[in-house]
Amino acid sequence: MVLKGGDDTAVRLPKKERQKQLQLFLEAEPFLTDEEMARRFGVSIQTIRLDRMELGIPELRGRIKQMAQKNLDRVRSLSLEEVIGQVVELNLDHSGISVLEIREEHVFARNQIARGHHLFAQANSLAVAVVDAELVLTATASIRFVRPVRLGEKCVAKALVTRQTPHRTQVDVQTVVENETVFQGVFDVYRSKEDK
Amino acid sequence: MVLKGGDDTAVRLPKKERQKQLQLFLEAEPFLTDEEMARRFGVSIQTIRLDRMELGIPELRGRIKQMAQKNLDRVRSLSLEEVIGQVVELNLDHSGISVLEIREEHVFARNQIARGHHLFAQANSLAVAVVDAELVLTATASIRFVRPVRLGEKCVAKALVTRQTPHRTQVDVQTVVENETVFQGVFDVYRSKEDK
DNA sequence: CACATTTTAATACCAAGTACTAATTCAGTA
DNA sequence: TACTGAATTAGTACTTGGTATTAAAATGTG
Numbered sequence: 001m002v003l004k005g006g007d008d009t010a011v012r013l014p015k016k017e018r019q020k021q022l023q024l025f026l027e028a029e030p031f032l033t034d035e036e037m038a039r040r041f042g043v044s045i046q047t048i049r050l051d052r053m054e055l056g057i058p059e060l061r062g063r064i065k066q067m068a069q070k071n072l073d074r075v076r077s078l079s080l081e082e083v084i085g086q087v088v089e090l091n092l093d094h095s096g097i098s099v100l101e102i103r104e105e106h107v108f109a110r111n112q113i114a115r116g117h118h119l120f121a122q123a124n125s126l127a128v129a130v131v132d133a134e135l136v137l138t139a140t141a142s143i144r145f146v147r148p149v150r151l152g153e154k155c156v157a158k159a160l161v162t163r164q165t166p167h168r169t170q171v172d173v174q175t176v177v178e179n180e181t182v183f184q185g186v187f188d189v190y191r192s193k194e195d196k
Numbered sequence: 197m198v199l200k201g202g203d204d205t206a207v208r209l210p211k212k213e214r215q216k217q218l219q220l221f222l223e224a225e226p227f228l229t230d231e232e233m234a235r236r237f238g239v240s241i242q243t244i245r246l247d248r249m250e251l252g253i254p255e256l257r258g259r260i261k262q263m264a265q266k267n268l269d270r271v272r273s274l275s276l277e278e279v280i281g282q283v284v285e286l287n288l289d290h291s292g293i294s295v296l297e298i299r300e301e302h303v304f305a306r307n308q309i310a311r312g313h314h315l316f317a318q319a320n321s322l323a324v325a326v327v328d329a330e331l332v333l334t335a336t337a338s339i340r341f342v343r344p345v346r347l348g349e350k351c352v353a354k355a356l357v358t359r360q361t362p363h364r365t366q367v368d369v370q371t372v373v374e375n376e377t378v379f380q381g382v383f384d385v386y387r388s389k390e391d392k
Numbered sequence: 393c394a395c396a397t398t399t400t401a402a403t404a405c406c407a408a409g410t411a412c413t414a415a416t417t418c419a420g421t422a
Numbered sequence: 423t424a425c426t427g428a429a430t431t432a433g434t435a436c437t438t439g440g441t442a443t444t445a446a447a448a449t450g451t452g
Contacts, residue, residue, distance in 0.1 A: 033438085033439065033440090034439075034440075035438095035439080049440085049441085059439070059440055059441080060438095060439065060440075061438095061439070061440075062440095
């Protein structure tokens with residue numbers, strides 16, 4: 001009989017440790033087959049499968065499918081996302097409200113603070129949405145980030161049309177988190193061919 | 197012998213037509229198996245496989261793997277994408293240049309014009325990037341969209357630091373497409389703990 | 393030592409294919 | 423009408439990356 005310890009890199013890890021590693025591995029490289037994992041840990045394929053069972057990790061194909069599904073959902077929601085954030089009220093040519101929850105993808109990894117352009121995007125797309133015309137484009141904007149917004153906070157943007165001229169509409173937008181103003185902006189929006 | 201036409205919905209389509217449909221189907225629902233497709237077209241599974249061969253469409257597993265991969269790439273590039281657009285030049289606390297090509301996801305589906313907030317995002321993230329400090333946040337900005345930008349155009353944003361005070365930096369950004377200005381903005385950026 | 397835990401092994405089976413060969417059906421035409 | 427070529431269907435062997443189950447071996451521990 002041969003000693004098992006030396007065949008790969010190191011002494012075989014205890015079960016717990018191996019399972020912890022396994023999860024990390026799969027997080028980094030979700031496309032690993034059981035076979036490959038077994039090779040890396042210097043352990044039999046059945047052991048890996050037992051581990052997966054215990055940890056509730058689905059098989060390769062299941063994992064891939066989940067990721068693909070996520071991708072699909074994203075693409076679909078993106079094309080639907082004509083307005084950044086969710087519109088909860090809209091009175092054309094008058095006012096509108098949208099809500100945006102700050103998620104991982106909106107913040108700086110370093111400090112969990114929302115990047116300014118997401119707040120801007122929410123406000124800008126709402127400003128454009130309230131204007132009732134075929135072609136609507138932002139011309140100028142003057143904005144102010146009043147205080148930083150953090151991961152998890154819900155931003156409520158309120159837009160109000162404040163002036164109308166033949167080809168321009170002025171929209172004021174104020175964004176609040178729990179009644180505290182975090183952003184405000186004045187958008188001067190160009191429009192043409194009334195009535196979309 | 198039985199007539200083949202009536203078994204499903206309609207008379208069997210000619211090859212060309214079926215293949216066209218097949219592509220559309222898979223675009224909408226990429227998770228269909230050959231078996232399911234065969235059922236829908238009222239045709240044998242082999243026929244579907246021949247079609248896939250001719251059209252160069254990979255098998256189900258290949259398709260979902262591709263999508264999953266795309267998802268992975270996106271997530272990874274997103275975290276790398278600290279700056280929107282590609283930075284081609286950067287002199288800390290002085291100036292910087294970034295390039296952004298307007299793609300499908302940046303434009304209004306209706307008229308192929310870039311949504312303002314993408315131009316803003318490019319400019320804003322560049323303005324933040326040129327400032328050399330641990331914490332950098334946009335405080336206020338005054339911006340102007342000079343002319344609409346269309347699908348496929350390459351936006352070159354140039355940032356220039358124009359003023360420095362103990363906690364504020366003013367950055368002017370001008371974005372051009374083929375020497376024509378399309379966007380300009382003045383960003384007032386807050387910073388703290390010099391030297392990141 | 394005896395017993396439990398952990399690890400391997402072995403076998404049957406599955407989904408969704410590929411690869412290949414061969415038979416059948418159909419459509420148009422010489 | 424018989425023949426030909428394209429299109430379709432059938433059938434078999436083999437592949438990947440598994441599940442499910444049963445059982446044997448190795449290892450650890452009181």
